[in-house]
Amino acid sequence: MIAGVDEAGRGPLAGPVVAAAVVLSASHPIVGLADSKRLSARARERLQHQILAHAQYHAVGIATVEEIETLNILQASLLAMRRAVLALPCLPAEILVDGLHTPAVPCAARALVGGDGLEPAIMAASILAKVSRDAMMDELDQHYPVYGFARHRGYGTAEHLAALRRYGPCPAHRKTFRPVAEWRTA
Numbered sequence: 001m002i003a004g005v006d007e008a009g010r011g012p013l014a015g016p017v018v019a020a021a022v023v024l025s026a027s028h029p030i031v032g033l034a035d036s037k038r039l040s041a042r043a044r045e046r047l048q049h050q051i052l053a054h055a056q057y058h059a060v061g062i063a064t065v066e067e068i069e070t071l072n073i074l075q076a077s078l079l080a081m082r083r084a085v086l087a088l089p090c091l092p093a094e095i096l097v098d099g100l101h102t103p104a105v106p107c108a109a110r111a112l113v114g115g116d117g118l119e120p121a122i123m124a125a126s127i128l129a130k131v132s133r134d135a136m137m138d139e140l141d142q143h144y145p146v147y148g149f150a151r152h153r154g155y156g157t158a159e160h161l162a163a164l165r166r167y168g169p170c171p172a173h174r175k176t177f178r179p180v181a182e183w184r185t186a
Contacts, residue, residue: 003057003092004121005085005103007077008036008129012154013164013180014147014172015137017068019061019080020128021088021095024121028054033123035116036130048131051124058124059087060132069176078103084125098122144170 007019024030030050032043039047051058061083063076071079082103085095094108098116102109115122134153141150147163147170154160154172161179173180 001056001090001092002121003085003088003095004098004115004119004123004125005081005095006036006098006116006122006126006129007080008126008133009154010073010077013156013160013174013177014065014149014154014170015133015140016065017063017073017077017080018129018133018136019063019077019084020125020132021057021059021061021081021084021092022051022055022121022124022128023057023088023090023092024124025054025056030054030120030124033120033127035123036126037116039127041134044127044131047124047127051128055124057088057090057092058128059084059089060128061085061087062136065172065174068174073174073177074101077101081105096122098126140172144172147172 001023003021003023005021009017036044061080063080068076085105091107096119097111100111102111116126137149137153146167148159152160169180
C-alpha cells in the first residue's frame, strides 16, 4: 500500500502549514486528479468530496504558526506530513512525497520532485491539503477580517501587505517571515 503525501501553505505569511496523506482505492479511481495549483477552487472542492468518499485511507496533519516559528517552515512542513501519515488508520508500506524532502516516518519514504503532477495519490493529497488549509484560512478570516485571509489565503499580496502596514500582525501571522518581521522592526 502506497500513500501520496503533500502539503499546502509553505509560502504564506500567515496561517498553519497543512499536509495530507492519501491511499487511493484501486476499485474506485478518481477522475480529474491534478496538482491542486492547476485546479479551480470549485474543481478542488468537487475532487475533495470524491477523495473523502472513495480513497481507501486519508488523513490531514497540521503544523501551527507557533511550530513554524520554532522549527522553521521546512521542518514544520515535515512535521505536518509526519502527522498526516501517522493519522492514517493503517501505516502504508511506502509514502511518495512531493518535493525534495521526506518526513521521519516508520515506513519507506521517497521524494518525487514534481510529484503532485505525476503521481495520482500525491495529487489527491495536494487537493486535500489545499482545501483543508483554505477552510482554515476562511475561519481565520472570520476572526481577523481586516486582513482578507479568505481572499489571499495568507500570501503576501498587495492587499495583505497594506493590511499589515495598517494594522500590524495578528496572532495568525508568521512573525519570522519577511515582511512580517520587517514590519515588527520598523
